[in-house]
Amino acid sequence: MEKPLKIGVLALQGAFIEHLKIFSHLGVSAVEIRLPKQLDGLDGLVIPGGESTTIGKLAVMYNFMEPLIEFAAVNPVWGTCAGMIFMAKKVDLAQPLLGLMNITVRRNAFGRQVDSFQVNLNVSVLNDGETKPFPAVFIRAPEIVEVEKDAVVIAELSDGTVVAAQEGKWLVTAFHPELTDDYRFHCYFLSLPGGA
Amino acid sequence: MNMKENANNSEKEVEVGSATVKRGLAQMLKGGVIMDVVTPAHALIAEEAGAVAVMALERVPADIRVSGGVARMSDPSMIREIIQAVSIPVMAKCRIGHFVEAQILEALGVDFVDESEVLTPADLKHHVNKHEFKVPFVCGCRNLGEALRRIGEGAAMIRTKGEAGTGDVVEAVKHARTVLGEIRRLQLMPYDELMSYAKEIGAPYGVVKETKELGRLPVVNFAAGGIATPADAALMMQLGVDGVFVGSGIFKSAEPAPRAKAIVEATTHYNNPEILAKVSENLGEPMVGINVSSLPESEQLATRGW
Numbered sequence: 001m002e003k004p005l006k007i008g009v010l011a012l013q014g015a016f017i018e019h020l021k022i023f024s025h026l027g028v029s030a031v032e033i034r035l036p037k038q039l040d041g042l043d044g045l046v047i048p049g050g051e052s053t054t055i056g057k058l059a060v061m062y063n064f065m066e067p068l069i070e071f072a073a074v075n076p077v078w079g080t081c082a083g084m085i086f087m088a089k090k091v092d093l094a095q096p097l098l099g100l101m102n103i104t105v106r107r108n109a110f111g112r113q114v115d116s117f118q119v120n121l122n123v124s125v126l127n128d129g130e131t132k133p134f135p136a137v138f139i140r141a142p143e144i145v146e147v148e149k150d151a152v153v154i155a156e157l158s159d160g161t162v163v164a165a166q167e168g169k170w171l172v173t174a175f176h177p178e179l180t181d182d183y184r185f186h187c188y189f190l191s192l193p194g195g196a
Numbered sequence: 197m198n199m200k201e202n203a204n205n206s207e208k209e210v211e212v213g214s215a216t217v218k219r220g221l222a223q224m225l226k227g228g229v230i231m232d233v234v235t236p237a238h239a240l241i242a243e244e245a246g247a248v249a250v251m252a253l254e255r256v257p258a259d260i261r262v263s264g265g266v267a268r269m270s271d272p273s274m275i276r277e278i279i280q281a282v283s284i285p286v287m288a289k290c291r292i293g294h295f296v297e298a299q300i301l302e303a304l305g306v307d308f309v310d311e312s313e314v315l316t317p318a319d320l321k322h323h324v325n326k327h328e329f330k331v332p333f334v335c336g337c338r339n340l341g342e343a344l345r346r347i348g349e350g351a352a353m354i355r356t357k358g359e360a361g362t363g364d365v366v367e368a369v370k371h372a373r374t375v376l377g378e379i380r381r382l383q384l385m386p387y388d389e390l391m392s393y394a395k396e397i398g399a400p401y402g403v404v405k406e407t408k409e410l411g412r413l414p415v416v417n418f419a420a421g422g423i424a425t426p427a428d429a430a431l432m433m434q435l436g437v438d439g440v441f442v443g444s445g446i447f448k449s450a451e452p453a454p455r456a457k458a459i460v461e462a463t464t465h466y467n468n469p470e471i472l473a474k475v476s477e478n479l480g481e482p483m484v485g486i487n488v489s490s491l492p493e494s495e496q497l498a499t500r501g502w
Contacts (some may be wrong), residue, residue: 012464013227013248034465048223051284052246058246058464081224093283107283113307114330116217118209139247149494179220184346 005190008033008042012058012119014050014082018178022186036067044076047083049139049176052107055082056096065098069184072100076169076192084172085142098136102149108172109161111145116140121175123155123164126184135182136163143174169194213330215352221285221307222353222416225249225439229429229460230418232256233441235274236281242446245456249285249308251441252278257314257361257445258483261495265313269297270478275304287334292501295328307355309333313500314443321502326350336420338371338498340378340396344407349378349413354413356437357498358421361444363485365422365431367498371475372419372435382408407452415439421498424449424482426462426475433466450480 008025009016011032023030033039045068047055051163058086059065074086077100079087088097090104110117136155144162147153155164155173163174169192175187211217228248233239239250254270255263271292279286285307290297292311297318302307311324314335323346324332332352337343343354355377358368378397385393385408394404406414417437419432424445432440440463446456458475465471493499 011227013224013246017226017227018223036466049256050226051224051228053284054228054244054246054248054460057244058461061461112305113221113277113285114302114305115212115223117210117212117215118214137216137220139217139224176220179216179223 004029005043005191006031006041007190008039008045008081010045010047010055012050012062012064014048015026015053015080015176015178016046016048016050018176019048019080019186020045021162022178022183026183026186026190028190036064037060039067039071042071042075044073044078044189044192046110046189047077047079048178049081049083052082052085053095056086059086060096065096068098072098072170073195074192076171076189078171078173078189080173080176080178081139081141084144084174087172089148089168090146101165101170101172102147102151102166103144103167104146105142106150107142108147110139110141113140119157119165120196121155121157123185125166125188134177134184135180136173136177137179138163138175141174144172147179218330218332218352219415222334225285225353225418227464228439228456229456229463230287230441231446231456231494232441233278234447235237236277237392238447238452239278239282241453242456243282243284244366245453246460247284247456248439249287250278250386251287251289251310252306253289256302256444256447257497258431258448259360259361260314261486267291268336269300269315270295272300272304275301279305290324291315292317293322293324295324296332298324298329298333302329306331311335311351313357313497317500320387324368324433326352334418336498336501337375338501339374339397340382340407341399342501343417344397344399344403345373345414347403347413353414353416353418355420355477357501358419358423359488360421360490360497361486362422362488363424363445363448363483364488365424365428367488368419368422368432369435371392371498372432372437374411374473375417376436379407383500414476421460422488424485426458426472426479429459430462430472433463439463445483446485446494450482455479455482
């Protein structure tokens with residue numbers, strides 16, 4: 001139990017360095033994961049933003065799918081944007097999916113890059129008494145159109161669009177906490193109970 | 197969906213087109229390959245191979261070299277067709293300084309505008325004021341001064357120029373080594389010397405200082421211009437760039453689909469020679485290429501940009 005945490009960040013493509021830097025600021029050891037055997041000994045995994053088709057194809061090519069599903073069965077996993085798409089059970093376009101979370105996702109739900117936006121968001125799980133909104137950056141972002149079974153909504157836009165959810169030790173955000181200097185989401189992820 | 201109309205008290209301000217949002221898309225492209233495509237069929241091959249984005253243009257740089265004449269923004273209808281064909285981001289090129297071509301590309305909904313030396317410049321003195329746009333821009337550079345001038349003008353992403361349409365990686369290496377080497381020297385420079393240095397390289401002081409403190413460019417930096425093989429892509433990644441553009445190198449080769457896929461794999465596993473060896477096998481003939489040393493200066497595209 002006293003062993004320090006070691007977090008992996010899937011580094012097939014995308015904004016993995018941003019996550020690594022934040023974990024390093026938080027004093028947590030974090031490493032780049034490019035091959036399935038590198039998952040051994042990790043206490044949690046982040047699947048970063050990037051292009052979900054690229055990440056999915058590389059994951060299939062390098063035999064990541066089964067090892068990732070097995071890893072996620074016992075450890076916390078957090079997907080941001082492309083990572084959220086990759087973790088979903090259902091997505092509107094055909095592409096490789098881990099199918100972990102009981103959510104349905106629609107890609108590029110807010111339009112093209114010119115429609116990308118940032119907004120202050122109230123996130124229930126981050127508020128311990130005080131209500132400081134979280135600066136959420138959405139880039140060609142997906143939305144969650146359906147939340148089923150044990151998955152619960154943890155953040156939505158004012159129009160009710162679901163943009164973050166949790167199912168036990170699995171966390172997904174349509175936006176990019178790794179592009180901000182607010183580390184509360186990373187701390188929240190580290191607090192999720194893992195291990196068998 | 198118009199987020200502005202939906203905003204209420206809990207989300208006081210919805211902001212589009214901010215530097216965070218524009219630079220953020222470039223951050224999502226890191227570790228990836230952006231491929232030049234001239235048709236929707238090419239775009240689908242690129243997407244299937246794992247490209248993170250495509251650059252929609254009428255002719256790849258190798259063909260622009262052959263045909264000569266004035267090279268301009270592509271026909272909007274072909275850009276629209278490519279946007280329709282793929283789910284990944286679509287980029288398109290405008291001429292240096294041609295802010296109306298940039299406005300048109302923004303109106304078409306392209307995800308990134310490349311203000312590119314591959315097209316014939318429209319202004320011999322000024323680049324586009326990129327702060328005015330919601331769409332992010334990528335610009336070429338050969339050295340740190342040029343990179344920081346473009347960032348000062350609002351570029352959300354930089355690419356080292358290399359020499360487009362040659363299949364010869366030598367200029368890409370030179371430009372990446374130049375920029376990255378200048379940043380390393382800048383990191384060691386005392387603050388007393390910064391203003392003079394900014395003046396010397398013709399770059400805005402604030403961005404020079406920010407680069408020194410970050411130890412890297414404040415925006416994502418890809419390599420471009422002459423990358424034709426998986427080994428070329430991995431070479432650029434090991435030199436320290438964030439990702440690669442492959443222009444003529446894919447669709448001017450004998451077998452574009454396997455080569456595209458191999459370059460994607462090589463960009464991810466750039467530090468793993470065993471994987472690089474495996475993905476480099478049996479790719480057929482690469483593009484024939486032109487030795488940059490045989491090109492007269494008047495035919496070198498990288499010299500365009502001010």
